[in-house]
Amino acid sequence: MTNIVILTGAGVSAESGLGTFRNTDGLWTEYDIEDVATPEGFARDPVLVHDFYNARRDNCLRARPNPAHYALARLEKKHSGPVHIITQNVDDLHERAGTRAVWHMHGELMRARCAACGHGWDAPRRMRAGAPCPACGNGATRPDVVWFGEMPFHMHEIPDLLRAADLFVSIGTSGNVYPAAAFVQDAARTGARTLELNLEPSAGARDFDETRQGPASALVPQWVEEVLGR
Numbered sequence: 659m660t661n662i663v664i665l666t667g668a669g670v671s672a673e674s675g676l677g678t679f680r681n682t683d684g685l686w687t688e689y690d691i692e693d694v695a696t697p698e699g700f701a702r703d704p705v706l707v708h709d710f711y712n713a714r715r716d717n718c719l720r721a722r723p724n725p726a727h728y729a730l731a732r733l734e735k736k737h738s739g740p741v742h743i744i745t746q747n748v749d750d751l752h753e754r755a756g757t758r759a760v761w762h763m764h765g766e767l768m769r770a771r772c773a774a775c776g777h778g779w780d781a782p783r784r785m786r787a788g789a790p791c792p793a794c795g796n797g798a799t800r801p802d803v804v805w806f807g808e809m810p811f812h813m814h815e816i817p818d819l820l821r822a823a824d825l826f827v828s829i830g831t832s833g834n835v836y837p838a839a840a841f842v843q844d845a846a847r848t849g850a851r852t853l854e855l856n857l858e859p860s861a862g863a864r865d866f867d868e869t870r871q872g873p874a875s876a877l878v879p880q881w882v883e884e885v886l887g888r
């Protein structure tokens with residue numbers, strides 16, 4: 659029984675029409691990280707930050723899962739052992755493809771959180787600066803995403819998942835953002851075999867036992883069929 663842990667990044671959703679961050683037309687070439695993805699940026703200009711995430715939420719609602727998301731959902735359903743998907747993506751395409759166990763380490767676009775009391779709720783399509791929290795009434799509504807300088811979510815559970823992995827697979831991530839970029843080393847240290855599926859070799863490609871290059875919509879279904887023995 660192989661215990662599989664999968665890390666996904668923006669590349670898995672690229673063919674669904676959601677932009678990546680660091681490609682030549684990526685979000686971080688158009689926007690300044692400091693402005694839209696830090697607590698300091700939000701404190702300076704919450705309207706700008708909400709506009710940024712409102713636009714990303716609109717794109718996400720228009721997008722559909724692609725064959726890579728569906729293949730991973732099929733793997734979770736058919737594989738005889740555990741399958742855990744840890745995603746850096748804030749979209750909900752894994753869930754919409756049918757995957758149940760998704761660890762959103764960078765949060766979720768479709769959720770809102772109160773910066774004052776921590777209460778969380780389903781985000782309205784358009785969040786606005788100063789909107790009151792339904793629990794405490796404070797006007798500190800923010801997207802439930804992780805910004806640079808903040809602790810990613812599920813960091814109590816993820817090290818245990820990596821330790822228990824027999825196979826660690828990284829899909830569609832450039833390997834530039836920690837702690838996710840180090841998961842391959844964490845998993846390898848406790849004996850997991852490691853595989854990268856990406857359009858191009860990532861920053862950490864040398865750390866993997868095997869790397870395959872190509873679009874996720876082709877590579878992932880092919881790999882899933884291999885694992886399921888068809």
Ligand code: OAD
Pocket residue numbers: 666667668669670672673678679680681684695746747764804805806829830831832833834835855856857858859860872873874875
């Ligand atoms: P990046 O934009 O850094 O990297 C995306 C990776 O996907 C690149 O290596 C591309 O080559 C690859 N790629 C692009 N299209 C692909 C396709 N069709 N099939 C397979 N691979 C493809 O995105 P992430 O690594 O996910 O964090 O970025 C990590 C984090 O940095 C994000 O979660 C976000 C960002 O800043 C926060 O906002 C906190």
